[in-house]
Amino acid sequence: MPSASRDVDARRKPRQVRAELTRDRILTAAAHVFSEHGYAAGTTNRIAERARVSIGSLYQYFPNKDSILAELMVRHIDRGTWTQADQLDFSPGSLESVVRALVRDAIDNHRDDPQLLRIMIEEGQFSAELRDTITRHGEQRVAQVRAVFARHPDVDVRDLDTAVDLVVFTVELNTHRLAAFRQPAETFENELVDMMTRYLRGPSA
Amino acid sequence: MPSASRDVDARRKPRQVRAELTRDRILTAAAHVFSEHGYAAGTTNRIAERARVSIGSLYQYFPNKDSILAELMVRHIDRGTWTQADQLDFSPGSLESVVRALVRDAIDNHRDDPQLLRIMIEEGQFSAELRDTITRHGEQRVAQVRAVFARHPDVDVRDLDTAVDLVVFTVELNTHRLAAFRQPAETFENELVDMMTRYLRGPSA
DNA sequence: CCAAGACCTGAGCAAATGCTCATAATAGTG
DNA sequence: CACTATTATGAGCATTTGCTCAGGTCTTGG
Numbered sequence: 386m387p388s389a390s391r392d393v394d395a396r397r398k399p400r401q402v403r404a405e406l407t408r409d410r411i412l413t414a415a416a417h418v419f420s421e422h423g424y425a426a427g428t429t430n431r432i433a434e435r436a437r438v439s440i441g442s443l444y445q446y447f448p449n450k451d452s453i454l455a456e457l458m459v460r461h462i463d464r465g466t467w468t469q470a471d472q473l474d475f476s477p478g479s480l481e482s483v484v485r486a487l488v489r490d491a492i493d494n495h496r497d498d499p500q501l502l503r504i505m506i507e508e509g510q511f512s513a514e515l516r517d518t519i520t521r522h523g524e525q526r527v528a529q530v531r532a533v534f535a536r537h538p539d540v541d542v543r544d545l546d547t548a549v550d551l552v553v554f555t556v557e558l559n560t561h562r563l564a565a566f567r568q569p570a571e572t573f574e575n576e577l578v579d580m581m582t583r584y585l586r587g588p589s590a
Numbered sequence: 591m592p593s594a595s596r597d598v599d600a601r602r603k604p605r606q607v608r609a610e611l612t613r614d615r616i617l618t619a620a621a622h623v624f625s626e627h628g629y630a631a632g633t634t635n636r637i638a639e640r641a642r643v644s645i646g647s648l649y650q651y652f653p654n655k656d657s658i659l660a661e662l663m664v665r666h667i668d669r670g671t672w673t674q675a676d677q678l679d680f681s682p683g684s685l686e687s688v689v690r691a692l693v694r695d696a697i698d699n700h701r702d703d704p705q706l707l708r709i710m711i712e713e714g715q716f717s718a719e720l721r722d723t724i725t726r727h728g729e730q731r732v733a734q735v736r737a738v739f740a741r742h743p744d745v746d747v748r749d750l751d752t753a754v755d756l757v758v759f760t761v762e763l764n765t766h767r768l769a770a771f772r773q774p775a776e777t778f779e780n781e782l783v784d785m786m787t788r789y790l791r792g793p794s795a
Numbered sequence: 796c797c798a799a800g801a802c803c804t805g806a807g808c809a810a811a812t813g814c815t816c817a818t819a820a821t822a823g824t825g
Numbered sequence: 826c827a828c829t830a831t832t833a834t835g836a837g838c839a840t841t842t843g844c845t846c847a848g849g850t851c852t853t854g855g
Contacts, residue, residue, distance in 0.1 A: 397801080401852065404802065423713060425630030429843060439804045444844060507708075508628065543781075547773050551764070551781050558763040559756070568752050576748075576756050580789040589794025602831080606822065609832060633812060644834045649814060 397445050408446045410436040412460070415453045420501040424454060424508040455515055458505050462522055465494055470533050480539040481582045487530065487552075488578050491560040492570070499561050527553055534585065541587030552581050601653050613651045615641040617665070620658045625706040629659060629713040660720055663710050667727055670699055675738050685744040689786045692735065692757075693779055696765045704766055732758055739790065746792030757786050 399405045414436035419427040429450050433440040447453045468486045475483075495502055511519070531549045534540045542548040559577055566573050583589075604610045619641035624632040634655050638645040652658045673691045680688075700707055716724070736754045739745045747753040764782055771778050788794075 399802095401801065403851085407802080423630065425628065428841080430841090440844080441805065441846085442803055445802075450843065503712075507712075544773075544777070547777055547781055550771065550773070551778075551785065554767060555760055555764060555785070558767070559760060562759060562763070566755060568749075568755070572749070572752055573756075576752050580756065580760070580785065583788040583791075583794070584785040586788075586794075589788070589791075604832090606831065608822080612832080634814075635812075645814080646816085646835065647833050650832075655813065 396448055399446070404446075407436075407438055407442055411438060411443055411446060412453070412456060414438075416457055416498060416501050419454065419457070419504050420498050424504050429453075451510055454505060454509050455511055457501070458509060458511065458515065458519070461497075461502065461505070462518065464497075465522070466490075467494075467526065467529070470529065470536075473533060475537055477538050480537060480585060481578060483533060483537060484581045484585070485574070485578045488556055488560075488574055488581070491556045492563065492574065495560050495563070499564060503561055540585050542585060548585065552585070556581065602650055604651070609651075612641075612643055612647055616643060616648055616651060617658070617661060619643075621662055621703060621706050624659065624662070624709050625703050629709050634658075656715055659710060659714050660716055662706070663714060663716065663720065663724070666702075666707065666710070667723065669702075670727070671695075672699075672731065672734070675734065675741075678738060680742055682743050685742060685790060686783060686787045688738065688742060689790065690779070690783045693761055693765075693783050693786070696761045697768065697775070697779065700765050700768070704769060708766060745790050747790060753790065757790070761786065 397404075399408055411432065415427070415432045418432045418435055421427070422431070429443060430440055432453070433443045436443070447456070467490050473483050473486060527549055530553055531545060534542075534549060534552075535545060540548075556577065559573075563570060563573060602609075604613055616637065620632070620637045623637045623640055626632070627636070634648060635645055637658070638648045641648070652661070672695050678684075678688050678691060732754055735758055736750060739747075739754060739757075740750060745753075761782065764778075768775060768778060
């Protein structure tokens with residue numbers, strides 16, 4: 386465990402363009418290396434090598450290995466952009482288009498690097514603050530989806546909370562595996578949309 | 591890289607009961623350690639310590655770290671027992687019970703240690719043969735489910751192959767996360783079954 | 796053009812890890 | 826009991842890893 390840090394991040398803040406470039410090169414390289422080798426086997430030396438930067442430079446911008454993954458996570462969260470409820474169609478019969486928007490969001494959000502995202506989620510040892518931020522983001526997302534489904538007239542499920550959990554998880558998890566599907570992405574999207582729509586519409590008595 | 595191995599596994603084969611016990615203790619400990627720390631951070635010394643066995647003993651039964659995870663994978667595959675098609679109900683209206691059987695199978699199969707299974711699947715560096723075995727198993731499973739759906743009168747999907755892929759994946763992936771659900775396992779099972787059943791039944795025109 | 800700060804370098808340290816091997820303890824057999 | 830095959834031990838080696846630091850190179854403001 387590290388001694389009580391006198392500063393959250395005592396590392397140098399870039400003041401010249403070339404420094405910004407170096408920092409970016411390191412992060413880009415780290416994304417690739419973590420994605421290919423996993424977190425533990427993605428060594429800092431490998432990252433530096435791939436970024437064509439000396440190991441010393443790497444440690445001028447990041448206090449330790451964990452902080453690199455943390456920064457990648459922060460960037461991913463900042464970039465995340467979800468369709469807002471006021472852009473959705475709440476008229477009867479439109480449930481499919483609403484679900485499609487959710488699925489598209491998920492696909493877009495994972496397009497950059499699904500492998501890296503998995504590593505960040507499953508292997509990341511983040512600070513309490515960052516973990517809170519991530520948790521809060523997830524909860525907000527679930528709450529938003531819940532609100533959408535609650536408002537939509539076609540949704541008919543036993544328990545809304547459970548259904549939202551299941552839908553969000555299923556969409557997310559399947560999207561992680563998108564690359565593994567043999568079929569084209571369009572087919573995948575259509576089937577996933579169908580699956581969720583039929584589930585949400587409830588028993589077709 | 592290891593020199594061309596003159597034997598697949600030159601390690602001693604247990605001849606006394608106490609040796610069998612030691613081997614089992616090592617495997618059990620390995621399952622716990624990998625499950626808790628992941629593969630890379632699950633060190634052989636930690637495994638030996640947890641098994642209350644010296645590191646030397648560990649290497650008397652396993653030629654290297656990889657082979658321990660491989661053995662755990664083999665054991666998991668050997669234990670895997672899926673409901674056979676001839677035990678299913680193919681009468682009209684029974685689709686739900688068929689799907690339920692599939693879901694139960696998945697849940698049973700992951701009950702031992704979902705975390706470990708994830709690690710084996712995502713971090714395992716297995717030999718070509720073992721990888722083939724795993725792939726073949728997966729394909730057999732998909733083929734079996736495909737055959738079941740093909741025979742069942744209630745199944746109505748655009749493309750059977752895609753649907754089977756999606757259903758198998760979705761059931762598997764959600765089961766991985768079973769522990770993360772706030773609801774009881776029964777609720778989870780019911781909702782998942784509903785989701786898959788409604789999807790497979792096709793458009794409720 | 797020149798100093799001072801900003802940035803970069805990479806040899807190498809301390810710790811950790813996979814694994815070996817010489818030796819000791821134990822079990823089976825007569 | 827004695828003798829051998831089997832099993833268990835753990836110090837420690839070679840390598841890898843995260844990371845530091847003493848000293849270099851480049852940029853920029855005056």
